[in-house]
Amino acid sequence: MSQPxxxxxxxxxxxxxxxxxxxxxxNFGPQHPSTHGVLRLKLKVDGERIxxxxxxxxYLHRGTEKLFELHxxxxxxxxxxxxxxxxAATNNLAYVGAVEKLVGLVVPPRARYIRTxxxxxxxxxxxxxxxxxxxxxxxxxxxxxxxxxxxxxxxxLFEQYxxxxxxxxxxxxxxxxxxxxxxxxxxxxxxxxxxxxxxDEYEGLLTDNRIWKKRTVGIGVLAPExxxxxxxxxxxxxxxxxxxxxxKVAPYEAYGEVExxxxxxxxxxxxxxxxxxxxxxxxxxxxxxxxxxxxPEGPVMAKRPRVLKSAKESEVYHGIEGPKGExxxxxxxxxxxxxxxxxxxxPSFINLQVVPEMSKGALIADLVAIVGTTDIVLGEVDR
Amino acid sequence: xxxxxxxxxxxxxxxxxxxDDLFYWAVxxxxxxxxxxxxxxxxxxxxxxxxxxxxxxxxQARVGPNRVGPWGLLQPIADVMKLLVxxxxxxxxxxxxxxxxAPCLVVAPALIIFAVIPMGPRAAGGKLAxxxxxxxxxxxxxxxxxxxxxYGLIIGGWSSNNKFSLMGGLRSAAQMISYEVPQGLxxxxxxMLAGTLSLVGIVEAQAKxxxxxxxPQLVAFFIYLVAGVAESNRNPFDLPEAExxxxxxxxxxxxxxxxxxxxxxxxxxMIVISAVATTVFLGGWLPPFPHLLPFLHVVPGIIxxxxxxxxxxxAYIWFRGTFPRYRFDQxxxxxxxxxxxxxxxxxxxxxxxxxxxxxxx
Numbered sequence: 001m002s003q004p005x006x007x008x009x010x011x012x013x014x015x016x017x018x019x020x021x022x023x024x025x026x027n028f029g030p031q032h033p034s035t036h037g038v039l040r041l042k043l044k045v046d047g048e049r050i051x052x053x054x055x056x057x058x059y060l061h062r063g064t065e066k067l068f069e070l071h072x073x074x075x076x077x078x079x080x081x082x083x084x085x086x087x088a089a090t091n092n093l094a095y096v097g098a099v100e101k102l103v104g105l106v107v108p109p110r111a112r113y114i115r116t117x118x119x120x121x122x123x124x125x126x127x128x129x130x131x132x133x134x135x136x137x138x139x140x141x142x143x144x145x146x147x148x149x150x151x152x153x154x155x156x157l158f159e160q161y162x163x164x165x166x167x168x169x170x171x172x173x174x175x176x177x178x179x180x181x182x183x184x185x186x187x188x189x190x191x192x193x194x195x196x197x198x199x200d201e202y203e204g205l206l207t208d209n210r211i212w213k214k215r216t217v218g219i220g221v222l223a224p225e226x227x228x229x230x231x232x233x234x235x236x237x238x239x240x241x242x243x244x245x246x247x248k249v250a251p252y253e254a255y256g257e258v259e260x261x262x263x264x265x266x267x268x269x270x271x272x273x274x275x276x277x278x279x280x281x282x283x284x285x286x287x288x289x290x291x292x293x294x295x296p297e298g299p300v301m302a303k304r305p306r307v308l309k310s311a312k313e314s315e316v317y318h319g320i321e322g323p324k325g326e327x328x329x330x331x332x333x334x335x336x337x338x339x340x341x342x343x344x345x346x347p348s349f350i351n352l353q354v355v356p357e358m359s360k361g362a363l364i365a366d367l368v369a370i371v372g373t374t375d376i377v378l379g380e381v382d383r
Numbered sequence: 384x385x386x387x388x389x390x391x392x393x394x395x396x397x398x399x400x401x402x403d404d405l406f407y408w409a410v411x412x413x414x415x416x417x418x419x420x421x422x423x424x425x426x427x428x429x430x431x432x433x434x435x436x437x438x439x440x441x442x443q444a445r446v447g448p449n450r451v452g453p454w455g456l457l458q459p460i461a462d463v464m465k466l467l468v469x470x471x472x473x474x475x476x477x478x479x480x481x482x483x484x485a486p487c488l489v490v491a492p493a494l495i496i497f498a499v500i501p502m503g504p505r506a507a508g509g510k511l512a513x514x515x516x517x518x519x520x521x522x523x524x525x526x527x528x529x530x531x532x533x534y535g536l537i538i539g540g541w542s543s544n545n546k547f548s549l550m551g552g553l554r555s556a557a558q559m560i561s562y563e564v565p566q567g568l569x570x571x572x573x574x575m576l577a578g579t580l581s582l583v584g585i586v587e588a589q590a591k592x593x594x595x596x597x598x599p600q601l602v603a604f605f606i607y608l609v610a611g612v613a614e615s616n617r618n619p620f621d622l623p624e625a626e627x628x629x630x631x632x633x634x635x636x637x638x639x640x641x642x643x644x645x646x647x648x649x650x651x652x653m654i655v656i657s658a659v660a661t662t663v664f665l666g667g668w669l670p671p672f673p674h675l676l677p678f679l680h681v682v683p684g685i686i687x688x689x690x691x692x693x694x695x696x697x698a699y700i701w702f703r704g705t706f707p708r709y710r711f712d713q714x715x716x717x718x719x720x721x722x723x724x725x726x727x728x729x730x731x732x733x734x735x736x737x738x739x740x741x742x743x744x
Contacts, residue, residue, distance in 0.1 A: 026546050032630060048550065048711060139619065139708025145443035211619055211707045364550070365710045368628050 023051060026364075030059045034137045034368045037378030041355075041367070048363045053356040057349075060382040068342035073099045073308045074173055076339070081167035083344065084380040086129050089122035089158075090322040092171040097252060098318035098329035099173040103308050109254075111175035111300040116254040117188065117291045118161070118170060119320075120284040124195070125154040126323035127281050131202060134274070134372035138215050143202050150198050153191050160184055173308055175301035185292050192289050199281055207275070216271035220358040220370035223268060230354045234325025234347055236374065239276045240268035246321035258290040270373040277375075307337050317345075324348055324375050344383060348376040415515045419497055428650040429459035435700045442704035469639035476544040477636065485539030486641045489648035492528040493655055499524050500658045501583045503668045503684035513668070513685055514583065521582035522574060525659055526567050529614065532648065533559040536616075536623060539645070540633035551632025554711055555623035559614060561718040566610035568726035572596075572603040572733045573663045582659075586667035595666040602729045604664045606722050608698075611656035613714070616649060617699055619706035620714060657695030658688075665691045 026043040029035035038059035044052040064083060068076050080091040093115055100107060107115075132147035155165040160181055162170040170177070206212045222232070224240045237244055245262045247255040263279035265272030310333020319328030325347025334340040351374050359367045394414070398406040433448065433455060440447025448455035473482060499521045503513025518524050533556060540552020573596040574580060577588035589595055597604050613620040624632030634645045661667060668684030709717070 024546060034628070135707070139621070139625065140706065141439075141618075142443050142704050145445055149444055205705070206707075209707065211709055214713050215707055215710060363710060363712065365622075365625070365628050365708075 028364075028367070034133075035371060036133060036376055039352075039371070039376065039378055039381070041371075043364075043367070045364065048365075050359050050362055050364065050367060053359050053367070055352055055355055057352070057378070057381050060378045062383065064383040065342055065344060068339055070338065072337040073103070073310075073339065076342070077171065078167065078169045081169055082379060083346065083383055084126075084322065084324065084327070084348065084377045085166060086377055087122050087126040087323045088166065088168040089118045089170055090126075090320065090327060092168065093119050093253070094318060094320045094322065094327045095329050096171045096173045097320060098316055098331050099308065101318050102310050102314055102316040102331050102333055103173065103304075105174045105302045105304055107175055107253075107302055108299050109296045110179075110298045111302075112253045113291050113295050114176055114180060114300065115171060116258070117288050117295075118158075118168075119253070120287045120291075121154050121157060121188075123284045123323045124281050125151050127277050127284075128154075130277060130323075130372075130375045131274075134369075134375075135206065137368045137372040138212065140206065140209075140212065143205055146198070146202060146205075150195065157184070157188055157191060160187065172301070174304040175299070177301075179300050185295065188288065189292055192285050192292070195285050196282060199278060199285075203278060207278075213271060215365075215369060216274060216373075217269055218267070219270045219362065219366050220373055221267065221269045222354060222358055226354065226357060227268070230357070231350050232325070232354055233350070234322065234375075235273055235276045235280060236325065236351050236354075238262065239265035239273035241266055246319060246326060252320055254291060254294075255287075257294065258287050260284075260287050260290075270369050273373050309333075309337050310335060310339070319345060322347055324377070324380075325351055344380075346380040346383060348374075348378075348380040349383075352376050352381055412515050416498065419515065420494060424494060424497055424651065424654070425647075427654065428647060429463060431650055431654070431696060432462070433459050434696075435703075438697065438700045439704050442701070463643075466640055466643040471639035471641060472636075474543060474545070474636050478542040478544065481538045481542035482636075483641070485535045485542060486637070486644035486648070487535070488538065489532050489535030490644045490651065492531040493648050493651035496525050496528045496655045497658075499582055500655070500662060501586060501667055502658075502688045504586075517581055517583045519584075520580045522570055522580045522585075522659075522663075525582075525655070526563070526570075529652070529655065530559075530563060532652065535645075535648065536633045539637070540623075543633070543636035545636050547629045547631075548633050548635045551623045551625075551629045551635070554629075555616060555633060557711075558616070558620065558622060558714060558718075561715060562610045562613040562620075562722075565606050565718060565722035565726045566614055568723065568730060569603040569607035569610060570659075570663060571726075571730050572600045575730070575733050575737060576600070582662050582667075585663055586669065589666045590669055595664060595669070595671075597664045597666075600664065600729070600733070602725060604660070606726050606729070607660055607664065608695075610718075610722060611660060612699065612702060613718070615652040615656055615699075617653065618703040619709050621708060622711055622714060625708055653696060653699055654692065657692045657699075660695055661688060661691040667691075 024045050026045050028041040028043050030038040030040040035041065040056040040059065042054040042056055043050055062082070064079050067079050071079075077092055077095060080095045081088040084091050128147040128151045132144040132151075135143040135147075158168055158170070159165045161184060162168050162177070164170070222236065222240050224242050227237050227240045227242065233244070241264050243262060243264055246252070247260075248262055260283045261279075263276045263283070265276050310331075312333075312335040314333040315331065317328055317330045319326045326345060327347055328345035330343040330345065331339045332341040355370060355374055359370050362370065394411070397410065401410055436458075437447040437455070448458040451457040451461045473479065498515040499518050501514040501517065505513075536555040536559070537552045540548040540550075540555065543549075573585065576592070576596055576599065577585040579585060579588065585596075612618075616623050622632075623629075624634065629635070634642055637645060668688045670680055670682060670687050
């Protein structure tokens with residue numbers, strides 16, 4: 001039933017809607033309801049069919065990587081909040097992990113478990129936001145409100161832990177700023193027990209919906225080889241059937257001590273990526289419950305010097321499995337309390353590069369689905 | 384019935400002054416049109432918007448408007464005031480006359496259609512009736528006027544001189560022309576049963592037959608319903624204004640009262656399509672199961688009519704809360720490959736059965 005993806009430029013002239021000289025150039029964004037921020041896509045269209053697509057980025061560039069060089073290691077955590085602003089906890093985790101490797105700090109077990117809980121809750125909330133916007137892009141309005149209902153509960157949990165809902169700043173090199181407040185684990189467990197039926201509810205609205213399937217099956221197909229060539233990570237890669245999850249491949253924090261499955265897609269289309277992310281939410285929920293069960297006692301901060309200093313000419317890369325893919329920090333130290341250079345491997349930026357590849361020959365309505373399924377956050381793309 | 388027609392006695396002095404002929408020919412239709420549009424359609428549309436927001440709120444686990452007046456009941460009035468006083472921008476690049484003409488082209492035909500829709504029967508023994516006029520080609524008038532509306536969308540989309548608007552206009556042209564065909568064909572079945580094109584005649588034929596045409600024409604009913612949703616550009620067929628794809632489609636550049644006219648036209652079209660479906664398939668003003676439940680005749684016909692229309696309007700809103708949006712080419716597939724053949728088949732089957740029944744009574 002789905003539209004075969006063909007490059008219309010290869011079609012004979014009779015099959016084209018307009019003569020080649022009547023191609024239209026269309027600016028899709030930066031102010032457009034479904035470009036998820038300030039992405040600008042310069043399109044060349046033949047009627048509604050996309051001939052070419054050039055993503056233009058930089059509208060949200062704030063020079064974050066330069067800012068990293070100006071502040072001591074522990075003051076840089078808030079900058080990471082503002083990159084992928086819907087998944088602050090995983091950004092924090094990747095950054096503090098890199099600093100810990102650079103300086104050589106060992107994190108106490110309780111802190112590792114709490115970090116895992118926070119990161120997985122963040123994964124759920126990020127995927128909920130993705131589902132909400134993806135569904136509304138395709139025209140289904142109601143899942144948006146259902147997803148935000150549950151996301152609020154997660155944000156409440158974050159607020160009870162660190163006082164912030166979005167820009168969390170909830171981790172420090174060496175551990176956590178403070179222990180969990182009294183009763184937090186119970187509230188978190190209540191949420192985790194109530195959550196799986198809610199996922200079933202979203203799936204009930206979408207998974208077997210004929211229109212939803214028509215709009216997603218066979219749309220934006222990403223072949224496994226192409227995905228690897230572009231360096232795609234995260235659910236985008238797993239949707240194409242490649243089993244690569246840093247939580248399994250190179251376990252960090254408490255991931256080596258919990259059980260979870262890595263869902264994989266088959267066809268690499270928008271529908272498969274949807275299914276992968278839905279299952280990831282369930283698995284994340286499972287990880288949180290296990291961590292709550294096993295949560296050890298003890299301190300949440302390592303013994304560390306008041307001022308963290310890197311060794312001269314040291315460098316480190318630390319990547320973790322964020323909600324959108326591998327988020328990694330490459331930090332070069334020069335013996336001062338500040339990083340000499342800090343580069344971010346931002347999954348949104350790298351995943352965005354494949355959008356032109358996926359959208360060539362598709363219709364404008366498909367482009368919206370493709371941008372949605374890529375799950376980009378422009379704060380991270382532009383940094 | 385008597386209670387509801389009693390206020391008409393107020394016009395008796397006027398009737399005596401101008402004489403019966405002039406009164407029934409000109410004055411009473413004029414009064415009816417004024418009452419219908421300003422006391423009937425426009426308030427119903429504004430409150431339909433509120434109802435939509437409330438019902439969608441209910442579906443989506445939220446409250447809906449509740450700040451202006453009790454339960455948000457004054458919200459529509461606030462909205463209308465806002466739209467009336469808002470700045471009415473006219474893009475420099477726009478084609479002026481077409482830009483101004485387009486909203487009128489959408490809203491005027493939608494309101495005119497109400498003239499031929501019978502909301503109740505002729506008052507017992509009197510010359511007054513619950514409709515403005517009974518044209519003997521009523522169904523054709525409805526279809527013809529509904530077709531004019533599409534020009535408004537195309538002209539509006541084209542004259543805005545905006546690429547998104549142009550695409551919205553093109554989409555609406557293709558969509559509405561494609562879906563007028565199954566919509567018209569779906570109405571042919573009931574017309575064959577009724578043997579008349581007059582909407583009043585169709586309801587009377589249903590009264591005589593003793594059943595609503597919903598039952599013998601179930602296929603036609605569903606085709607009409609789907610085509611009607613597509614025709615009024617509502618979810619899941621709201622492609623011309625698909626806000627996530629085309630920003631706002633054909634009305635991207637419109638603001639203030641001109642935008643409100645498009646809005647009004649869309650909702651008026653929803654009501655028109657519901658009213659025609661009610662008339663043709665659900666027996667118009669007739670109570671349900673008139674032979675089994677005769678006591679239902681106590682309720683005046685206009686109330687039945689209103690209730691049936693409300694059922695359709697609720698379905699519209701329900702669709703909006705449930706479905707994602709079709710893609711442009713999938714919509715065309717559905718229209719041309721499924722609905723038109725099915726509608727033709729329905730006509731053929733209806734004719735065949737009618738022929739067989741005529742020969743073997």
